[in-house]
Amino acid sequence: MTDLSLLNGGTRLAASVHGAMNAAPILLLHGLTMSRDTWDEIEQRLLDRCCVWTLDFRGHGHSDGVPNYDLAGYVSDAETALAAIGRPAIVAGHSLGACVAGVLAQNNPNVRAVFLEDPPWFLGRADEWQSSVFPMLFSILSMRLTKWQQEPPPFTTYLDFLSNGPDLLGGTAKDHISARHLLSHASAIQRLDPRCLAGDLKETLSAISTEQPLLCPAKLVRGEERLGAALWDSHANLLKETNPHLEIVQYSQCGHHAHRMITLEERFIRDLEDFIEMQGKAVEPYER
Numbered sequence: 001m002t003d004l005s006l007l008n009g010g011t012r013l014a015a016s017v018h019g020a021m022n023a024a025p026i027l028l029l030h031g032l033t034m035s036r037d038t039w040d041e042i043e044q045r046l047l048d049r050c051c052v053w054t055l056d057f058r059g060h061g062h063s064d065g066v067p068n069y070d071l072a073g074y075v076s077d078a079e080t081a082l083a084a085i086g087r088p089a090i091v092a093g094h095s096l097g098a099c100v101a102g103v104l105a106q107n108n109p110n111v112r113a114v115f116l117e118d119p120p121w122f123l124g125r126a127d128e129w130q131s132s133v134f135p136m137l138f139s140i141l142s143m144r145l146t147k148w149q150q151e152p153p154p155f156t157t158y159l160d161f162l163s164n165g166p167d168l169l170g171g172t173a174k175d176h177i178s179a180r181h182l183l184s185h186a187s188a189i190q191r192l193d194p195r196c197l198a199g200d201l202k203e204t205l206s207a208i209s210t211e212q213p214l215l216c217p218a219k220l221v222r223g224e225e226r227l228g229a230a231l232w233d234s235h236a237n238l239l240k241e242t243n244p245h246l247e248i249v250q251y252s253q254c255g256h257h258a259h260r261m262i263t264l265e266e267r268f269i270r271d272l273e274d275f276i277e278m279q280g281k282a283v284e285p286y287e288r
Contacts, residue, residue, distance in 0.1 A: 001043075006055075008080040014062035015081055018043045018052040024280065025089035027053045027081055029097025031257075032196065033141065035061030035188040038094070038181065042259065045269050050276065053089070055081045057096070059193035069196050071207040074100050079108065088112045090279060092272060094259060095120065095230065098220075099205065105214040113217040113279045115272055118256050120230035122238065124206030133168075133228045134201070141189065142197040149194060158186040168227045168255055181260040211242055219247045219275050221268065223254035230256055 006013040016036060026046065028039040036054035043052045056063040057077050066073065078100050082089060090113045093101035098119035105114040123129045144161065163174040163182050174182060222236065223229035231239075236248050249271065251258050258264045 004084070006080050006084055008058075008077055011058055011066055011077075012064045013058065013077055013080060014056040015084070016054045018054075019047040019050055021051055023049065023051040024276070025053060025085045025087060026050045026276065027055065027078065027085065027089050027091045029055060029078060029091065029093035029100055030057065030060070030188075031093075031095030031097055032138075032201075033060070033189055033192055034094075034185055035191070037061070037184040037187065038260065040180070040184070041265065042269055042272065045273065046276070049273075049280075050090075053081060053085055059196045061188060061191060065193035065195065067195070069193075069199055069204070071099070071103070071204050075103050078104060082108065082110045085110075090115065090276060093117065093119070095256065099208060102214060102218075103208060105216050105218060106209065106212045107215070111216055113275070114214065114219075115275050116218065116220040117259060117268070118222045118230050119220070120205055121208060122210055122232075122235045123230060124202055124204075124208055124210075126202060128232075129202040129205070132230065134230070138197050138201060142194065145189065145192065145194045145197065155186065155190065158190050159183065162186050162189070169253065176262060177257070177260045178262050178265065185260075210238070214243050214246065217245070217279060218243065219249070219271070221249045221251060221258055221271060223251055223256060223258060227253070228255035 002017045004015045006015050030036055030038050036056050039054050046052050057074050059065045059069060088110050091101040091104055091111050092115035094117040098116040099121060101114045102116055102119055104111045123132055159182060162185055165173050167173050167176050169176050222231040225232045239246060251264055254264055259268045
């Protein structure tokens with residue numbers, strides 16, 4: 001693994017590269033409040049076939065914070081990473097990272113294909129944002145972070161907060177999310193710029209052009225709406241109308257984060273591996 005520092009204007013972005021530089025590149029993009037560490041297990045599985053790039057978005061992980069956070073800024077971070085890669089790449093993302101990957105797939109010729117994990121693609125609509133679980137979750141976290149950054153608690157406070165929170169699947173988060181992922185997320189929120197949550201997150205998502213098609217091969221995995229998934233049944237239907245080529249797979253007994261779940265992490269990795277293999281076998285370029 002090699003850690004890099006990329007410059008997006010005056011903003012320093014932390015990134016890592018894993019594997020042989022001459023292998024097919026893939027860029028992995030994390031969700032809001034997380035960091036590039038969330039992809040550790042997946043990086044290891046892909047090393048025999050890919051050059052794996054991971055990125056901390058602005059305000060996350062080891063990247064610089066900025067005064068304001070919007071979708072265009074996050075997209076520009078990913079474009080900075082793509083420029084460093086220097087050749088067409090597959091882009092995979094979770095949540096916010098999946099939205100960024102989708103926007104790139106609409107207009108960036110350096111994106112070969114995208115693999116999207118439960119993007120909140122349509123939650124920029126005011127009524128739907130308020131009907132989702134996310135306003136409450138981010139409001140609670142924002143209040144905690146404001147307090148914690150005034151009086152920094154021990155690291156175990158962050159870990160206990162994430163591990164013992166109730167889960168829509170029943171029980172608490174530690175019953176469903178692996179211990180390593182909880183540790184990674186606790187580390188990420190400890191370093192998170194609280195301003196990432198202070199703005200209007202609905203406004204951030206409303207910048208997505210939801211009726212503009214994806215111009216490359218794409219696969220989307222999602223959970224169940226009743227369990228907190230960000231892409232609902234009605235959203236899946238709308239996406240298929242605009243993108244008839246898009247493959248959408250729903251995981252049962254899954255909420256918003258399949259790649260972190262004890263019971264689904266292996267399936268998620270296999271689905272991603274199969275998607276990468278399919279892109280390697282493609283002879284004809286996707287029609288743009």
